[in-house]
Amino acid sequence: MNIAVAGTGYVGLVTGVCLAEHGHGVTCVDVDQQKVEIMRKGISPIFEPGLDELMLKNMERLTFTTDYKAAYREADVIFIGVGTPEKRDGSANLTYVYEVAGQIAASIERDCVVVVKSTVPIGTNDKIEAYMKARLAHPVQVWIASNPEFLAQGTAVQDTLHASRIVIGVEEDKPGVILQEVYKDFDAPKLLTNRRSAEMIKYASNDFLALKISYVNEIANLCETVGADIEDVTKGMGFDGRIGNQFLRAGIGYGGSCFPKDTKALSWLASFNDNEIKTIKAAIEVNENQKYRLIKKARKYYEDFKGLTVAVLGLTFKPGTDDLREAPSLVNIPVFLEDGAIVKAWDPVGVGNFKKKCDGDISYCESIEETLQDADICFIFTEWPQVKELDPHIFAACMKHPIILDGRNCYELERMEQAGVIYESIGRRAVQPAKEN
Template sequence: MNLDDSIVSVDQATVRFNIASEKVDNLKEYFIKLAKHQLYFEEFFALKDISLNIKKGESWGLIGRNGAGKSTLLKLICGILTPYKGSIAVRGSIAPLIELGAGLDPRLTAGENIFLNGALLGHSKRYMQEHFDEIVEFADLGNFLDMPIKNYSSGMRARLGFSIATTVSPDILIVDEVLAVGDAAFRKKCERRMERMLSSGTTLLFVSHSEREVERLCKNAIWLDRGEIVMSGSAEKVCFEYTETLKSSEQKKCAIPGTNITFLNLTIVGAGYVGLVTAVAFASMGYETTCIDTDHEKISALQKGKCPLFEPQLDEMLKYHADRLHFTTEPQIAYDNADAIIVAVGTPEKEDGEVDLSYVQRALQDIAENVKQECRVVIKSTVPVGTNRSVKEYLEQNCRPEATIHVVSNPEFLSQGSAVHDMLHAHRIVIGADTEEDAQFMEKLYRPFNLPIVSVGCASAEMIKYASNDFLALKISYINEIANLCERTSADINEVTVGMSKDPRIGAAFLKAGVGYGGSCFPKDTKALHWLAASNEYELKTVRAAIEVNERQKLKLIEKAQKFYPNFKDLTITFLGVTFKPNTDDLREAPSLVNARYLISKGARIKAWDPCGRERFKEAIGDGVQICGTIEEALNDSDICMIFTEWDEIRNVEITKFAHYMKRPIVLDGRNCFETSDIQQKEIIYDSIGRDTIYSDRGYNE
């Protein structure tokens, strides 16, 4: 190996980890067992005899499944890990973007973190001062410099980390999927900067689950599997061989050599958020996947390569894995030779809160009529406890005589706006199986994902889904109740949640006060569990309270607006954000809907802006809503502004624009997008959730 012009050289490097052969619940038990020699370890080789030679200015992409060793190799190059054997030599400075938020202190503001992270990268304070404005401008975080980054979204943290790391062109830039959480516009911005850095001689090491991104940004690629290099060379050739290996027909029914991975024919029932994300995730792992839906218009769009809904990364993955994705409305085609049928149809609520299983029942009828082989029916839809037992009984009684159908529960835990990432990097895969054979089948099905698996009985799996979602809904309603009390006692909910979140028993997740939860899960699942309890002659008082609190909280901004206007007739009211959360176009149970209908009924005119959901909002509300193309247009000549969604575009609005464009600058922030300290002296009235109202002479007296 010629190392003269190498910037990174790895020679026969092996990384070994020792993993305890049994689960230990706490640190005390660990040390007791260790002292008594009762703890045994198994060797796990994350990398095996890796050798590679990277020259200055080259661009290398790393591809492979989860657990293939990509991140371990990058950490080895960065010096975070040392090889168990072999050697590594790095000749140059490194800017590592390996983990989201690495090197950032959540307690500090963005401005403070710029200097902290710069120091960690070896830059002087003077250097960071000179480049401070450049970093802030590129990250587009000017309005949030004084905000602790614990309050930042994942996309905002990614923007800050990338901006700091790339202020100067390092010898080596390492990017490990941290940009997957950023918005599309910022990812393009980052790609342009990386291309400029490459042209100036920077060496790039890049990891992505999208082989297309690797081909676009890198000239070379390394394919890793189970800690070993399968292939290295030109990015185009390596990515082609990788995808061809995954989709090759002769490997669908046999294990990939050297692994325990088996490819099967999958059918996904339902082309909604859950169904499409599930389909592209399995296709990306090499499975031949067919998706069936009764919506002919939606299937037609998918067959033409058009994504019918907005979900980050979904459109790109649909296009890239098109060779392994098939869409149909015909049950005979969808169920022919399927090894597993994953049911991911909607389960909406009825008026009394009971789950409507009519879509599931229709899917089961088609399955019973068309399946002629042995297969597993996997219920991924959210269904009441006991549904899988009923499904099994129905299929046993109604399936064709030549068919053998097993039933398994596999609930989903996807969050809209990050569903693709959640599917590929799940905290756990829950499998509900009442036989060991079914459990083993599902474990093999998910083996390519290399994710933790929790295997339980079907009823327990069904309950895990409801118990998990309802607990999070309880947490949201609880903190909203505390926020409402804060407003009456001059406490600040942001300060309260910081103090609470330091307790590991509580944590920081789902402690963000606002105007209530919405979407397709929490509202429906809380009502469903409450109904299920009632039907079993038990009352879940906590869940009932969460439902009631949330319904009241949705109208919190109406309550606040009534402090400034005795009635809403002939007022122009701006809605900034209408979807139930950022990074989705979903309006189901969105607080904006009930507020709009109420205000229009009282004679108000609504002007709405949202980057993704405004057209659907217009369809849902109809007359009385003016859809605006820009935030400025929405604010112009408005009597009051209501913020319902914490989109980054809204967080980044210059606060002075409210006073500049609005007739009377009254801002009611239902998502606490701004720090109250930033509002002082800005000539607006600012009323948020769980914090003191900020008054200005202009806004109050006009």
């Protein structure tokens, strides 16, 4: 089947490459010529494990172009996978979606299905249908379908090739049949529903996971007060099949391209329609406060960071990606700098993107040991494998004052005790060096 994909970000590019892996001819469209040239060489412009290899494997079925007219003209199915960033008021910015929809309407010369894969507010597909039909340049039939993505950065390829489910939202039989043919070789449960239900499934799923994270973080904070251990608590909770053990890891809050944006968008949509989802509003508030949890812990050891050497391990919002959207590092490091700290940071893939988002005199280090050298305090914001596998004795050997504040619970408490360091994490007891007699 002749397929076009608008947008080559996490959603668009991964979708296009995985469709090619299943035998479809796919043309990926982007406005950035330099980015297109890179992709034509089989190189992914985003850091996503496994994506480069899959691109190279399927180059004979993949075309990359900025010529949207040629890409859309004879396509059987066109996927829209462009961004829907958050506006200041929390609502979704649909500018890019409508821009692509207008380009498609002006370009298609045969009947086709336009599939909105971007995350959009409930009812958006209905509006896009009216928008496109009013702008068709040729006498063709166009069907609009909702097909939300459920991929996670760092595992996006596997999440697409081995999806937990494929949701197809349509209002007529024909587009449903066509999309079931597109996905016939994908081994995943398939749900055929109407468009508004498909749109809601995406938001309801993401926001429920965000709720679990915020809930467990609040429980973790209480565990510190009452002397419970959050890891034992969540392990006990996870045995209950009704709860499950996923998204119960305590930390310093969720980030990335989905949860922050989607919780705010659904909360805004509810408010706009004279409703209120109190649980979602609470999850947003909890998550914002949680990002500063380590700074509050640091105040026990230093009144401020003036003149201190602060080591930062991890800049991205989670391991396996170079994405920094809503990452805790983005709100914590400016506090260090404003206080007058000397900041040294390490991240295996996120430094380039961090430099674009955060100004300031920061020393970016090549190794964890270099980052820790002579540091007065260390903050762990991302649980990269290199951090989790680090021998805790290295903290004591390298740091001037081995105070480690771990926002991702990377280490066993017993190992940190043996290392003779001060160690505080989330939802667990603090570790202090044993006093000599």
